[in-house]
Amino acid sequence: MKDNLDLSVLFDVFKEIGIIEQLSRALLEARLPDGLIAPHFSVLSHLINRGDGATPIDMARAFQVPKTSMTHTLKGLEKGGYVTLRPNPQDGRSKQVWLTDKGRDLRNGTLQAMAPEMLKLVSEFDTDRLLAIAPVLTDLRIYMDAARD
Amino acid sequence: MKDNLDLSVLFDVFKEIGIIEQLSRALLEARLPDGLIAPHFSVLSHLINRGDGATPIDMARAFQVPKTSMTHTLKGLEKGGYVTLRPNPQDGRSKQVWLTDKGRDLRNGTLQAMAPEMLKLVSEFDTDRLLAIAPVLTDLRIYMDAARD
DNA sequence: CTTGATTGGTACGATATCGCACTATATAGG
């Protein structure tokens, strides 16, 4: 009985997480220029946080998506002038992804554009509760990541 | 400064939620028959939880997806024999979605197939922490749902 | 009733995701 209870709580957690993901993605994409969606933004953000010059395969692994998906996402970013792909001098098979100023500006501008909405949320939602769930979500993500076969 | 701190925590929360959504979806889809993905399962589950006979537009609203997407998802379920679409006697424009035994079995069987993995998570992860975040996630989902313009 | 506006559903096209197959390059074993 206790197991059943716990399992339904767990399924509920995943269900709520799915909905929140959908809503937060919509919030983000409403602020992106036409033709760009969440994965494009995530890639720009990753390049700013971790430094650019990474290879496409590195980023595919970081996001846990197939390399074909990353190729496609990068093609979209390159077409819009947000990143530049150059040959990797260390490995003739691969490339390196470099941010352009336009890419940096888009990422930072989008964050700023979302700030009002986020500040509103922080002001209207119990901040302590948000702070409390953050580490649990991180640990849950780490657990599931490790459990992935 | 405090605002900035809170905002980065909030962005982190959304980022972790995005990753957990991806991992939990992969967990689910690994147990679904070929050609079915998470939205198919969600529809079956919804029909079991809320009762079948709902119209496609009802379900599109429930999942907050465009009606064209729901048409497509239902077409896949119907093709596999998991649901039946019948004219709505109350409204000549619309249809009703009915579960088949095969649809019910798939949903229940998939839940059972995931149970071991979920039980493992529950046994290895601090259950109290999972129980603690559940209501916060629900309230956050409710808040964001209401804030959606 | 009649007629204009609204609503449920679908066809279609654009883009996204991802598995498979292929090429080019790199690496490891001998």
Added chain:
DNA sequence: CCTATATAGTGCGATATCGTACCAATCAAG
């Protein structure tokens, strides 16, 4: 060195998502 294997990237096809346009049925105003 040579050769077998592994790896990075891409082309292609199948399916998914979703906006636009459209049709048929309903509803609402008179």
